[in-house]
Amino acid sequence: MPQTSNAQESYMRFPVIHRFLHLVVMLGFIGLAITGFSLKFSSQGWAKAVVLILGGAGRTASVHKTLAVVTYLCVVAHILWLIYYKAILKGQLTGPQSMFPRVKDLRDLIDHIKYFFGKGPLPKFERFTYLEKFDYLALLFGMNTMGMTGMVLWSPEFFTRVLPGYFINLAQILHVYEAMMAVALKFVVHTFSTHLRPENFPIDKSIFNGRMSKERMIRDHAGEWERIGQTSTTPSSD
Amino acid sequence: MRENGRGLGRHPQLLVLIREVRGQALEKRFVIFALFGLLSSALLRPIVCDAKEPLISAYADGKERVCLDCHRSPNINTNEGVINSRAICMECHSKSECNKDIGTQQVSLQLGKNSFGKTPHRYVACVQCHRDLARLPHESEAGAQCLSCHVVHGEKEIHDPHLRVRCQACHRVSKYVVLDHKSNEVRLSHFDENGTVVSLTNHSLPDVKNKEFCLRCHFKGNRVGAAAAVLPSKSVICMLCHTSPISIGHKLFWIPLLLLVLGVLSLILFWFKGNVEGEKDSLHRKIALASEKIWQKIFSREIFTLFSVFFLDVILQRRLLQESVRRWGLHSLIYLSIVLRFSLSVFTLVVFNLWPHSSWAMALINKDTAFVAFTYDLLGLFIIIGVCWAAISRLITKPPHVISEMQDNLALVIIGLLVVFGFILEGARILITQIPGGIAWYSFIGFPLSRLLSDFGFDWPYIYQFIWYAHAFVGAALIAYLPFGKMKHVISTPLNLMISYKDE
Numbered sequence: 001m002p003q004t005s006n007a008q009e010s011y012m013r014f015p016v017i018h019r020f021l022h023l024v025v026m027l028g029f030i031g032l033a034i035t036g037f038s039l040k041f042s043s044q045g046w047a048k049a050v051v052l053i054l055g056g057a058g059r060t061a062s063v064h065k066t067l068a069v070v071t072y073l074c075v076v077a078h079i080l081w082l083i084y085y086k087a088i089l090k091g092q093l094t095g096p097q098s099m100f101p102r103v104k105d106l107r108d109l110i111d112h113i114k115y116f117f118g119k120g121p122l123p124k125f126e127r128f129t130y131l132e133k134f135d136y137l138a139l140l141f142g143m144n145t146m147g148m149t150g151m152v153l154w155s156p157e158f159f160t161r162v163l164p165g166y167f168i169n170l171a172q173i174l175h176v177y178e179a180m181m182a183v184a185l186k187f188v189v190h191t192f193s194t195h196l197r198p199e200n201f202p203i204d205k206s207i208f209n210g211r212m213s214k215e216r217m218i219r220d221h222a223g224e225w226e227r228i229g230q231t232s233t234t235p236s237s238d
Numbered sequence: 239m240r241e242n243g244r245g246l247g248r249h250p251q252l253l254v255l256i257r258e259v260r261g262q263a264l265e266k267r268f269v270i271f272a273l274f275g276l277l278s279s280a281l282l283r284p285i286v287c288d289a290k291e292p293l294i295s296a297y298a299d300g301k302e303r304v305c306l307d308c309h310r311s312p313n314i315n316t317n318e319g320v321i322n323s324r325a326i327c328m329e330c331h332s333k334s335e336c337n338k339d340i341g342t343q344q345v346s347l348q349l350g351k352n353s354f355g356k357t358p359h360r361y362v363a364c365v366q367c368h369r370d371l372a373r374l375p376h377e378s379e380a381g382a383q384c385l386s387c388h389v390v391h392g393e394k395e396i397h398d399p400h401l402r403v404r405c406q407a408c409h410r411v412s413k414y415v416v417l418d419h420k421s422n423e424v425r426l427s428h429f430d431e432n433g434t435v436v437s438l439t440n441h442s443l444p445d446v447k448n449k450e451f452c453l454r455c456h457f458k459g460n461r462v463g464a465a466a467a468v469l470p471s472k473s474v475i476c477m478l479c480h481t482s483p484i485s486i487g488h489k490l491f492w493i494p495l496l497l498l499v500l501g502v503l504s505l506i507l508f509w510f511k512g513n514v515e516g517e518k519d520s521l522h523r524k525i526a527l528a529s530e531k532i533w534q535k536i537f538s539r540e541i542f543t544l545f546s547v548f549f550l551d552v553i554l555q556r557r558l559l560q561e562s563v564r565r566w567g568l569h570s571l572i573y574l575s576i577v578l579r580f581s582l583s584v585f586t587l588v589v590f591n592l593w594p595h596s597s598w599a600m601a602l603i604n605k606d607t608a609f610v611a612f613t614y615d616l617l618g619l620f621i622i623i624g625v626c627w628a629a630i631s632r633l634i635t636k637p638p639h640v641i642s643e644m645q646d647n648l649a650l651v652i653i654g655l656l657v658v659f660g661f662i663l664e665g666a667r668i669l670i671t672q673i674p675g676g677i678a679w680y681s682f683i684g685f686p687l688s689r690l691l692s693d694f695g696f697d698w699p700y701i702y703q704f705i706w707y708a709h710a711f712v713g714a715a716l717i718a719y720l721p722f723g724k725m726k727h728v729i730s731t732p733l734n735l736m737i738s739y740k741d742e
Contacts, residue, residue, distance in 0.1 A: 016529035055592070089522065209537070210530070 010211040017081055021074045022207050025139075028071035033183050035064040040176060068150055075143045096223065097127040099137065105130035124222035131193045135185070142182045149175040298329070314363035323363040340428055343435040355442025381425075382406065389594040390603075394471055394483035398605045399671055408451045411440050415454050417462040422674060424455065424462045458700055463671040466700040475717045476710075479579045479660075481586040481603055490710060494718035501721025505729060547739045552732040553577065568631070571624030572653065575617040582613065605664075606673055611680035615664075618657050619683060625654040649724040652716050659709035663702075665691050670699045 014022075038050040039060055054060045085091040094100040108130050111123035128136070152159045152171035159167065194204045199220070206212045217225050296303055307326075312319035328349065330336050336347045354360035365372050367382040384405040391400065404425040407415045414436060416427035430436050444451050455464035472480055473487035475494055486492060514524040515531070535541065550556045555573070559566040586602040593599055601607045605614070628650055631637060665687030668678045678685045691698060719725050 015526060016533045019533065210533070 009214040011214065011217050012210055013206050013212040014210045016210065017077075019207060019210050021078055025071055025074045028067045028074070029182075029186060031067045032064060032071060033179070033187075035060050035067065036179055037183075039064065040179075065154060068147070072143060072147045075140070075147070078140075096227065099128055099133055101133055101137070105133060122219070122222075124226070125220060126223040126227075127221060129220070135190050135193070138185055139182075142178060142185075145178050146175065146182070149178070312363075314366055317361075320361065320363040320366075323365055327364045340435050345428070345435040346437050347439060349439050349441075353439055353441050355440075357441065357443045359441060359443075384409075385595075390600070392483060392590055392594075393481055393603065394485055397471055398481075398603055399667065401600075401604050402671075403455075406438075407454070409443050409446075410438070411442055411444050412436060412438055413451070413454050415462055417672065419672075422677070424464075458697075460699065464699065465670065465702040465706075466697075467703040469703055469706050476713060477580065477583050477587075478576060478717070479583070479713075481583045481590075484587070488710070490707075491714060494714040497718040498720055501718075502729065505721055505726070543739065544736060547736060548732075551735045551739070557735075568624055568627050571620045571627065575620040575624070579614065579617050582610075605667075606677050606680070608680040611678075611684070612682065615681050615683045618660060621653065621657045622661075625650055625657070629654075643724075645724040649719070652712060652719060656709065656712045656716055659705060659712055661687060662691075663705045663709050664688075666698050666702050666705055670702060 034050060035054070038047040038054075039057065041047050042051065042057070051057055051060050054063055082093065086093055092098060096102070096104075104126070108123040108125060111120055112130075114120040115122050149171040152163070152167060153175060156168050194200065194207075195202065199216070206216075212221075298307070312322045314320055314323050331347055331349045334346070334348050337344045338347050359367070367384065367386070368378060369383050369386065370380050371378050381404070388405070390396075396403075402423050404423055406426045407424050410426060412426050414427040414430050415424055416429075417424050426438055428435055428438070449468065452468045455462050456466065456468045458466040460466070470488035470490075471485075472482040473491035473495075474482055474484050475491055475498075476482040486495060510521060510524050510528075515527045517523045517527055535544065555566055555570060558569060582602075586599075589596065590599040590603055602610060605611060632646065632650070661683055664681060664684035668681060668684050668688035669691050675685065678688070716725075720728055
């Protein structure tokens with residue numbers, strides 16, 4: 001739940017742990033994409049250049065694995081944080097201020113499209129818009145599938161004690177296509193929908209400094225803005 | 239390409255040629271064809287050799303050999319090349335009459351089908367490892383080159399004294415080892431304990447999970463300069479002064495690490511007992527406010543000020559120097575020496591992990607390299623001088639600012655003991671591993687000490703393990719003691735300096 005900071009009329013949107021995890025996941029994800037695709041498309045010139053810089057395919061693979069561990073640790077940290085948030089801070093994991101999908105998101109989507117065509121006002125988004133929820137949930141589930149398939153590819157000998165051999169092929173295919181999808185989603189959809197949109201161009205700083213200005217709150221998160229005004233004593237989320 | 243190649247499949251050389259020629263301009267092709275013709279006519283001649291007695295017969299399968307039968311340098315990275323290349327070697331080495339004279343005895347050099355057991359090396363060409371054998375005289379100078387593919391072990395499994403142990407001494411099934419004084423290396427011996435020649439043709443590898451081969455050297459009364467017991471590897475806590483692996487190692491090291499973590503945690507919790515930015519009760523709010531503050535400092539220009547504070551005040555101890563040059567000197571002899579040793583071990587770890595084949599990595603992980611031996615001994619000496627100086631000022635001269643407490647003395651005793659044990663250990667290592675004086679004298683304390691120790695006539699290979707454990711125990715005590723008592727200042731003072739730098 002945001003809190004006011006009177007000096008700059010800005011609102012705390014993300015606590016430090018969220019900023020930190022976002023930063024690590026962002027860097028880890030970029031690194032994973034570069035090393036992973038360099039290995040996948042090893043015949044390409046750019047891939048050879050990357051592999052040359054990193055010192056060979058073996059080293060590229062170990063960088064990839066190290067980054068994977070670091071990135072997945074962020075997912076684990078985030079899940080632990082969710083448990084802490086629910087159990088100790090008595091916060092809510094569902095409801096308007098959460099990442100949990102709601103029917104309102106669908107309505108927001110339709111209203112938003114209407115707004116694009118000038119047929120209605122901008123919908124009153126809650127703390128997280130449907131686009132942000134989609135980004136978040138896609139990453140949360142995507143990381144787990146990437147993690148699982150990645151582990152199968154990391155130690156196939158171990159997993160084939162239990163799983164049939166074609167699971168290795170399955171893991172390979174899933175890992176590659178999931179990676180392409182994730183890269184497309186993050187580097188295109190996420191980048192455009194948060195950073196490159198006209199309101200925020202060139203970068204949305206709120207995930208880095210944790211703050212959001214009053215004007216942006218009123219415009220982009222009107223639903224939340226109204227709710228804070230009504231009940232300012234709800235438990236803090238940070 | 240495939241359609242073209244199908245008919246030519248039996249002639250891979252021709253295929254390669256066609257592939258190479260394809261991209262060339264038309265005129266160039268003629269030049270290449272002409273050159274190729276000249277070259278092949280020059281090489282495909284019958285045998286004319288300077289050797290008085292050829293090693294292999296001039297005829298194989300009723301046909302006269304040509305030079306290129308053997309000297310054609312097949313691509314041993316392909317299966318075809320491996321098979322071709324091995325066929326040449328096995329022409330002799332599969333026969334029972336393939337023998338070698340060692341002194342008056344004969345040893346068989348015959349390789350059977352089972353000589354390789356199940357090792358992956360059964361798919362590798364002989365010359366991949368025996369690199370300098372395909373020549374005359376047919377005798378290797380360098381031996382098999384494991385390191386052209388593999389990397390030396392780091393500190394984790396096999397610590398530094400093993401750098402002079404040839405790979406085969408452990409990774410072969412033959413169990414007779416010898417210390418070769420000429421090359422200062424421990425290698426497989428051609429003789430068993432009775433002086434009978436043993437054949438080393440069995441190329442299979444012993445199971446590395448079963449550490450039985452350690453006992454080839456590590457037993458009481460061994461003659462290769464090994465300690466009488468198999469000692470554990472270093473732990474990550476040794477990083478403070480030594481190159482170490484990032485693993486906990488022996489069970490002994492769990493205790494200090496646990497105490498360190500618990501101590502640091504309790505220190506942090508202690509700090510958070512006070513109020514943070516006005517918040518007195520909620521620990522959650524205190525952590526949130528503190529982390530917000532840290533985040534803002536890191537992502538602002540103040541980070542550069544923090545860097546300079548870290549370098550000048552934390553590393554170089556500017557404030558202490560302003561107070562008293564004498565105290566700064568005393569403190570720096572101990573503190574800066576440990577910082578330098580720590581930096582060197584971190585640097586070594588990074589270099590070894592990134593470029594394990596490089597000469598830098600090999601030099602840095604070797605304790606007997608001139609630079610490493612000298613630096614470690616010099617810094618150790620500085621610590622000893624610092625500890626002695628501190629002890630004198632605390633116990634004898636007692637200047638007014640010194641308030642000698644039991645805690646302070648304990649810290650000094652631990653550090654002093656650690657370094658003394660370290661030097662004795664180094665002396666004993668140089669003594670028992672019989673490192674030649676020409677190499678060892680760079681350890682300008684360890685080497686004289688080793689000569690001194692040799693006068694005592696103890697069974698040093700046996701005693702070595704006890705000194706090792708004593709050193710490790712004191713080191714563990716130092717790490718465990720860090721967040722408590724006097725040594726707490728190692729953690730709290732830098733943090734205080736970093737937080738309160740604005741007060742200047």
